[in-house]
Amino acid sequence: MEIKFLKAGSGDSILIHNEGKNILIDGGNDSTFLIEEYYKIIAREEKIDLLIVTHHDDDHIKGILDLFKHIELKNETPEIERIIFNSPKKINNLFKEETSTNLLSYKQAHDLENILFKNREINWITTLDNNINELFKDEFGELNLKIFSPSKEVLLTYASNKGAYLNSDYRCDWNTPIKELAKYIDDKSQDTSPSNKTSIVVYLTIKNKKILLTADITPERFDEIIDSIREEKDKADFDLIKLPHHGSYRSLNSKTLEKINCKNYVVSTNSSKHYLPNKRAFIKIIQNIRLTEPIEFSFNYEEAIHKLMYVFKIKWTFS
Template identity: 35%
Template sequence: MFIEILQAGTGDSIWISHNKKNIVIDGGKSTTAIRNRYDQMPQDEIIDLLVVTHIDSDHIAGIIALIKHMKKAGETHRLKQIWFNFPKKEDIDEYSVPEGNELTSLLLEIDGLCWNNNTSELLGSTTEVGDIKLHVLAPDHDVAYEYKPKEPDELGACSDDWHIDLRTLIDNVDDDDLDEGGANSQSIIILAECEGKKILLPGDSTPKVLCDALQYYNKTNGTPLELDLMKLPHHGSTRNVTKNIIDEIKCSNFIISTKKNKKYYFPNKETIAKLIRYRESADKAINVYFNYQESLDILGITADELKKNNINLNVCNGFRI
């Protein structure tokens, strides 16, 4: 299984491929990366499953561009199935997010498209895309007709912690200020499994939703979830990573997907501090992978700090596991 974390600006765009099967999760803010990746797909392959985790622009803009790109090329038949928790109607007044309505209009024009707009029905079951098994962990109820905030930015911005000493952040981390609602809380959380390897892809999920989903999964399976790779939610925001979440998983390899974001100061340096502070044992190294060099560089973490805290920070866009 090959996982690509596309350079899609300040958003998420993930392309999973294995044995000629393709799963695309979100399209990012920048639309070039996903269109270029689609053009590289062999002609005898299709997008077997397209997932829009939630309706924020930094996840959906690239999907709109991709569908338009496929439509222009006369290739919308190469899209087999979509998971998108949004009404299958064009005249829904209670929705104020234009991207959701625009994507809906485009999808309604595709003949034969299988569209699931209530992924909560998939909880407890397994969806197989070739050899890849997908488990939806959240949302746990139908969110398609729930109110979406007019301004996703109302979720709040973090202050700049890029220039704070890492030791200071480690000694003072807390989970007092967290992301609590809005569209992020409706993110589709996916556990992907292939040939014994497991990857957690939580979109921008809020801490409560993600923690509840992990606790339920662990209770059902009787053991903490062991992961080979986890994408940290919400582009490395410290407001979306908590001790409770780290306690529910066993994982040493994390991904942060975002271009340096000067508005929200993503990725937050405190997120790295939390991974160090909350881990089960300092003896096992933590590996964090960024899909942009500038997102790593802005943190200003020195080689000496990395060694002292047994953590590795690298730039990588592709993972074969």
């Protein structure tokens, strides 16, 4: 299996390849590398077998829109077999009702809906469809994936255009000394944004490797997922976790981190928005995940490393 965390602006775009099959998770808000990778797939005479749009935020969906627009401009047919996309109209079954909104993420969700209406050869499903995880059994060779979806109630609330759609920490902690920040590492400020609650989380297993791709999941839901994976064990073991919400401090809960056994974490952002990743997120991980070996944080942008690397005596990797 090969997994790439593409440079995708301030967001996520993850490409997974195994035995001639391709899974794309999100498109970020910079599609340059995504479009390049798409045409590499086409050159191999393959396709995107599964596209997952984890939620509607700009830094996850814009690159997907750009890819479809690029394909349309070239008068090509999208080489995409299936998409999981919790569309507002499809969730609410409002295909005949025209809706409008000034909220960016909702507008982009409706734009993607219209694209999928035009390209009906793409099999479009939502996480509310029955037995969604049964659809992928044995489809990707030795690679198994499990979809952790938001609840129907959460999806209906968000798809009804209720509540704020972004909720980020705008306080920059990059220039604050660790000794100062460490005094105030707590769980008082936690992400509860309606948009991030809708995030789809993908759990990959292949042979003895376990990878958790968390999108922008909120701490409460993250804790539920970890409990589901660890079952009756003290801790859930992972070989790699993509940190929720681009390394946001407010997306991590100490109680959850104590249930995790993992030394490798990926941060996906170019650090151009919301002062992410937060330095406090790394401190919280180090304080609560007790390991005898070094914790390794990997980044898909060198810019993010430069914001942080001078303050940590940790192994850092640029991928």
